[in-house]
Amino acid sequence: MRLAWANLLHDPARLITTLVGITFSVFLMLYQGSLLLGFIRAASAVIDATSADLWIMGRDVTCFDFPAPLPERFGHIARGIAGVAAVRRTVTGITQWHRPDGVRQTVLVIGADEGVGERFPLPRLTGTTLLPDSLVVDRSNARLLGVTSIPTDGELGDRRARIVAFTDGFGSFLATPYVFTTHRDTIRYSNLPEEYTSYILVWVQSGHDVEHVRQELRARLPEADVLTGGQFARRSRLFWVIGTGAGGALFIAGLLGFIIGVVIVSQSIYATTMENLDEFATLKAMGASRLFVLKIVLWQAAVLAVAGCAFGIALALPSVRLTEQFFIPWIYTPSWYTPFVVAASLAMCALASVVSIRKALSAEPARVFRA
Amino acid sequence: MPDAGAPHLHAESLSLSFGSGAERTAALNGVSVRFQPGTVTLMMGPSGSGKTTLLTVLGCLQSPDAGRVHLMGRDASTLSEDERAKLRQKHVGYVYQAFRLFRALTAVENVMMGLEVCGVTGTAARDRARAALDRVGLQGKASLKPRELSGGEKQRVAIARATINAPDVILADEPTASLDHESGLQIAGMLRGLAGDGATVVLVSHDSRLLTLVDRILVLQDGRLIEDRTP
Numbered sequence: 001m002r003l004a005w006a007n008l009l010h011d012p013a014r015l016i017t018t019l020v021g022i023t024f025s026v027f028l029m030l031y032q033g034s035l036l037l038g039f040i041r042a043a044s045a046v047i048d049a050t051s052a053d054l055w056i057m058g059r060d061v062t063c064f065d066f067p068a069p070l071p072e073r074f075g076h077i078a079r080g081i082a083g084v085a086a087v088r089r090t091v092t093g094i095t096q097w098h099r100p101d102g103v104r105q106t107v108l109v110i111g112a113d114e115g116v117g118e119r120f121p122l123p124r125l126t127g128t129t130l131l132p133d134s135l136v137v138d139r140s141n142a143r144l145l146g147v148t149s150i151p152t153d154g155e156l157g158d159r160r161a162r163i164v165a166f167t168d169g170f171g172s173f174l175a176t177p178y179v180f181t182t183h184r185d186t187i188r189y190s191n192l193p194e195e196y197t198s199y200i201l202v203w204v205q206s207g208h209d210v211e212h213v214r215q216e217l218r219a220r221l222p223e224a225d226v227l228t229g230g231q232f233a234r235r236s237r238l239f240w241v242i243g244t245g246a247g248g249a250l251f252i253a254g255l256l257g258f259i260i261g262v263v264i265v266s267q268s269i270y271a272t273t274m275e276n277l278d279e280f281a282t283l284k285a286m287g288a289s290r291l292f293v294l295k296i297v298l299w300q301a302a303v304l305a306v307a308g309c310a311f312g313i314a315l316a317l318p319s320v321r322l323t324e325q326f327f328i329p330w331i332y333t334p335s336w337y338t339p340f341v342v343a344a345s346l347a348m349c350a351l352a353s354v355v356s357i358r359k360a361l362s363a364e365p366a367r368v369f370r371a
Numbered sequence: 372m373p374d375a376g377a378p379h380l381h382a383e384s385l386s387l388s389f390g391s392g393a394e395r396t397a398a399l400n401g402v403s404v405r406f407q408p409g410t411v412t413l414m415m416g417p418s419g420s421g422k423t424t425l426l427t428v429l430g431c432l433q434s435p436d437a438g439r440v441h442l443m444g445r446d447a448s449t450l451s452e453d454e455r456a457k458l459r460q461k462h463v464g465y466v467y468q469a470f471r472l473f474r475a476l477t478a479v480e481n482v483m484m485g486l487e488v489c490g491v492t493g494t495a496a497r498d499r500a501r502a503a504l505d506r507v508g509l510q511g512k513a514s515l516k517p518r519e520l521s522g523g524e525k526q527r528v529a530i531a532r533a534t535i536n537a538p539d540v541i542l543a544d545e546p547t548a549s550l551d552h553e554s555g556l557q558i559a560g561m562l563r564g565l566a567g568d569g570a571t572v573v574l575v576s577h578d579s580r581l582l583t584l585v586d587r588i589l590v591l592q593d594g595r596l597i598e599d600r601t602p
Binding site: 002 | 423426427430432433452453456457458459460461463465467471473474475476480483484485487488489532544
């Protein structure tokens with residue numbers, strides 16, 4: 001593979017241009033993909049933090065953030081269904097947080113009954129005892145809410161409130177940060193009618209079929225939607241990713257990165273192949289097999305892919321970390337995604353070399369005698 | 372392998388045309404010729420007479436429309452593309468007017484390519500390539516790239532590469548055309564020497580200096596062999 005390597009290094013300007021193109025493409029795939037995956041995860045973060053088997057909500061609610069009022073009595077009805085082990089509530093309301101420095105910030109207050117899920121952030125005193133008039137906020141929203149230390153006193157919906165703890169992983173991708181508190185306090189802070197809530201969460205007794213209980217609930221509550229946690233999480237993600245177009249834009253940016261990469265690598269490998277077509281013809285005249293020629297083109301593509309990937313990853317991962325720390329707290333790179341991008345980049349370079357391989361293999365050995 | 376004394380290379384009734392319809396041109400028209408081992412044959416003729424085309428067909432780089440080429444006792448027309456490549460690899464060395472060196476490789480690496488296509492790599496290939504460069508008088512030039520070599524030196528690297536596998540047949544197209552007088556004579560002498568070692572050397576050239584070095588002259592015109600004589 002000496003010839004492949006030497007041909008790559010022979011034109012440093014072209015090599016650098018190609019590597020910059022692949023690096024940029026890998027960077028885009030990794031960075032935009034992390035934005036998209038983080039966006040998807042954030043879209044259902046609150047739902048995923050509960051352990052409920054079933055969610056009861058107003059008809060056609062598109063996502064967690066935009067509920068419809070749900071009568072409390074639906075919870076009483078649910079308790080009467082065979083196989084229901086527990087029923088708890090979650091409520092959301094829009095209100096204003098009056099920062100210590102006097103600035104007002106619109107927030108989405110999210111409240112829940114104790115026991116909705118271990119990961120669900122609630123202001124606890126100890127164990128299961130919830131603190132009244134207390135709030136938990138995501139660490140990434142601290143600056144937006146004017147919180148420099150814990151505790152911080154302020155006003156929420158013109159009532160005194162104290163931020164008592166930070167949580168992580170619930171940074172809102174909307175302009176309105178999430179504020180977590182008890183169900184009761186959410187009703188008060190948001191001035192919601194007490195006989196309504198937003199969601200009724202149902203736990204099914206072990207030994208009972210969740211789908212069967214869901215169908216029972218649907219039959220008893222025709223004015224409501226009854227979904228499993230997974231179904232509601234999926235509906236929320238689909239709404240934010242496809243329904244709003246925001247996720248689509250992120251997806252298309254990542255896809256563009258891939259396409260740009262394919263085009264740049266294709267052009268570069270094709271130009272290199274065409275430039276060396278006489279050399280491939282010379283090799284064939286010397287008796288080189290098709291496999292020998294094929295290996296040279298593929299080796300060039302593989303070197304470009306691996307080097308471009310390495311540079312792209314080396315740039316993208318720290319950029320994702322910095323973005324998470326300073327700008328977009330919900331950006332997220334799952335552990336499987338980096339190997340996926342590496343595989344996609346290798347596929348990209350293989351795809352890009354297809355035309356070049358055809359050209360190299362079809363080089364006429366007789367052309368070497370043409371001066 | 373052919374019997375001892377049998378020709379390494381012979382052609383029977385070769386015909387080859389290019390183009391189609393009214394623009395169809397016969398590049399070769401019923402050419403039959405035999406080449407004896409240890410001889411240097413010079414093919415001459417005006418431009419477009421079919422010399423280079425005959426060389427490509429004799430070297431199994433191109434198939435004729437009709438006729439047969441026998442290389443080392445094998446009928447090339449019955450072989451697949453890969454089999455013809457193997458036959459070239461083992462038995463044919465090519466020398467070109469334009470040298471055809473790999474521009475990104477050094478002189479020694481260029482010569483090594485002649486071995487690497489046969490699967491010989493590493494130190495063994497490098498040692499043999501260095502020895503081949505020594506034989507053509509390029510000691511100390513092994514690590515230079517083609518752009519750092521003169522025309523005569525490039526052609527000597529090309530000859531080292533063409534002969535690294537000790538081919539039975541050497542086909543050379545205008546090997547002295549791009550060289551100065553002195554270098555041309557040196558290259559001609561080298562080709563003569565290869566015939567002295569038993570190879571069949573076939574040259575295409577307009578260079579009259581070669582007339583004194585060859586054993587036989589073939590003259591082509593309009594794709595036909597019109598003259599076959601000794602100088």
